[in-house]
Amino acid sequence: MSSKPRQDDTLNPRTTTYEFLGPPGAFLIILGVPATAYALYFGCSATSGGCPPSLDIIPARIQAAVTDKAWWVSLWDTQASLMYFAWYMYCVVAWAVLPGDWIEGVQLRTGEKKQYKINAFSTFLLTLGITTGYIMRFGPESFTFIYHKWVGFMTAALMMSVVQALAVYAASFRKGALLALGGNSGNPIYDFYIGRELNPSIGLFDIKSFNELRPGLILWVLVNISMLCEQAVRRGGLQNVTYSMWLVLAFQSFYVADGLYNEPAVFTTMDITTDGFGFMLAVGDLLWVPFVYSLQARYLAFNPVEFGPLVALSIFAVNALGYYIFRDANGEKNDFRNGRNPKNLQYFTTARGSKLLTSGWWGRSRHPNYFGDLVMAVAWSLPTGFETPITYFYVIYFAVLLIHRQRRDDEMCEKKYGKDWEKYKKLVPYRIIPYVY
Incomplete structure (x- = not known):
């Protein structure tokens, strides 16, 4: 009997590692993502009695809703x-x-x-x-x-x-x-x-x-x-x-x-x-x-x-700063990938022959485009004021998402570049936010 692997097995190897804590985590997210989307509406709307409503009434409201057939039908x-x-x-x-x-x-x-x-x-x-x-x-x-x-x-x-x-x-x-x-x-x-x-x-x-x-x-x-x-x-x-x-x-x-x-x-x-x-x-x-x-x-x-024009202009400036960082960082990366280096940025060549930027925005952090994204996320929430933390949910969620993506990317790069990746991390120690994280 031949031991030669089938083509499908070669192209599609079995996945041996899990993300999101594996099947239990995936199951909880499958339930949790829709539940969170509905909760953000029912917990922050014109009829909810607050954004969020008083914490002492939330458990009773949830119990009343999920045990009421009419509530499910109303969805x-x-x-x-x-x-x-x-x-x-x-x-x-x-x-x-x-x-x-x-x-x-x-x-x-x-x-x-x-x-x-x-x-x-x-x-x-x-x-x-x-x-x-x-x-x-x-x-x-x-x-x-x-x-x-x-x-x-x-x-x-x-x-x-x-x-x-x-x-x-x-x-x-x-x-x-x-x-x-x-x-x-x-x-x-x-x-x-x-x-x-x-x-x-x-x-x-x-x-x-x-x-x-x-x-x-x-x-x-x-x-x-x-x-x-x-x-x-x-x-x-x-x-x-x-x-x-x-x-x-x-x-x-x-x-x-x-x-x-x-x-x-x-x-x-x-x-x-x-x-x-x-x-x-x-x-x-x-x-x-x-x-x-x-x-x-x-x-x-x-x-x-x-609020007045001055506050509006200040919030606009925050968003503009985030967009500038996001777009300029991506511009540096795209130019470099396409063989152009108009800013004369520094880089080092790995054993694989790949080139990694070590100056410009990509010398300040390993994911400066994520930093720009986060600054914009803050600007999107600032117009809602500070009466409730709920409207800043996006900022918190997005930060968690980008950190997870950054860690996935770092793991892939570590496998790809080996010791060169360790050298790169010493040259560019900050992951997203320069001098902070």
């Missing part, structure tokens, strides 16, 4: 679900019909390179144009339906996440599927969560990169616009919308626009090159991004925070 909204499905299909159709260049991704283990269509930014512009025209024609009140059907939209996004994750998990067992190195453990709970197949696709339609850039990110901006419209209706018109709301909308819309405009950059990120597509990415893209990242705008819709 579903057929109209909102149909609208969400129509939105998702609109994004698919826009991907298909709008013109866009096709670019190659990184080389896969098979030696092949996937082709990706680039038109997320044009989809964004088209959507903003339609939305603006709709509001101008029918007034701000016509676009408050996202605010009023919030729970129904969240449930629809969650259902879409679960269905997609189940579908791609089942499809990953077909012959010839290229699996993610971290998603082939053999444990169904863990693999369903982390993502078993690397690049699930339907023909040329790549499901992972599509979800990463279009339905959730663009919806995030539409959600914020709906929150602004709700505040406008409550305060008697768009002319009475607060500086705080305009700042949140401007900051987050610009962030999304910048990401979509620089769409090719996403195809070199860990999400695309390394992680499989499963529940983790599906629920993150479709539920978490539009309905948790918009928490500040939703809070301001029912609890306006007012």
